[in-house]
Amino acid sequence: MGHKILVVEDDNTLQEMLEYNLARQGYDVITTDNGRTAVELARSQNPSLILLDVMLPGIDGFEVCRILRKELSVPILMLTAKAEEVDKVVGLEMGADDYLTKPFSMRELLARVKAMLRRVKLIREELAIEQTFADGQNKPTTPNVYTYGNLEIDTNRREVRIDKQPIRLKPKEFDLILFLARHQGIALSRDLILERVWGWTYDGNSRTVDVHVRWLREKIEEDPGQAKRILTVRGIGYRFDG
Known part of the structure; x- marks a missing residue:
């Protein structure tokens, strides 16, 4: 089964471009242009990754991120048209894993998505390894x-x-x-x-x-x-x- 990606973007043209390019890479894409709907979809659809625009109707991307981060560990890549450093800092403080400033190239976005999903896979592998050795196996047989x-x-x-x-x-x-x-x-x-x-x-x-x-x-x-x-x-x- 492929990764499921939730795209939260109120610019219809950009949303369609994101959906098209992500689908071409084999991802299962869910879209919405509304912050409140985004929260509901994240809870019900269990996406592997969320692309989250900052400026949204209803509740903005920062608030969506804050709400979801209390409930879910899904990685969040924030999309913002604002270049000010304070917006990037706020997004990261709210729990976003990374951010991308508009306009961005589709190649860069796809590379970020791939890297973030790869990181999640490795974290899960590391956790499985830690669990395997939770009983203290494989310590040095003599000091160092x-x-x-x-x-x-x-x-x-x-x-x-x-x-x-x-x-x-x-x-x-x-x-x-x-x-x-x-x-x-x-x-x-x-x-x-x-x-x-x-x-x-x-x-x-x-x-x-x-x-x-x-x-x-x-x-x-x-x-x-x-x-x-x-x-x-x-x-x-x-x-x-x-």
């Missing part, structure tokens, strides 16, 4: 050191050892194996790995993860072609089995 058979990951020295011999790793390779090891036995998506190891400011794609996993396998696996420590989970990403 993770041990998996003959493999040791020393967080203080930022060093990986096999049979007590240090393995030369690049900084990101160490960050990657540490993140995987801290979630031993969990299938982690490429997007989550990219976000947690490289960060949101990294302008790259998930294939970066594949390249670094290949380099890691060449250094820590007895047979990189038949990996036993870092396993590929088809359609998802990778799992560290130690």
Whole structure:
């Protein structure tokens, strides 16, 4: 099932453009031009994301945002024709996740929508992981050191050892194996790995993860072609089995 997006915009031309372009991307789009109706639709339709105009009849976008934020955790992208910084601050203080000032390009809006939905997906994945390890599993086996058979990951020295011999790793390779090891036995998506190891400011794609996993396998696996420590989970990403 695709994501459902609620578009709240009283400019009919812009509303139609948003509906058309979002639908072309495969989203299920619901529209309204009224603040009170927006609140009702958000409650009844459970959208994945809300595009919310500030200037609305009935109640304005700020008030809609304030009401919904008390009840729902749905991400809200506010659309405003006002460029003043105070309006942006008010929107964020009311609980909006992001804002976009009119006029904006449809490409920019679609990119924001995609990024916000991706972030929601990753947050849910992280919460699921936290729940899995809520019982305290996978703590360091000795202070600051993770041990998996003959493999040791020393967080203080930022060093990986096999049979007590240090393995030369690049900084990101160490960050990657540490993140995987801290979630031993969990299938982690490429997007989550990219976000947690490289960060949101990294302008790259998930294939970066594949390249670094290949380099890691060449250094820590007895047979990189038949990996036993870092396993590929088809359609998802990778799992560290130690």
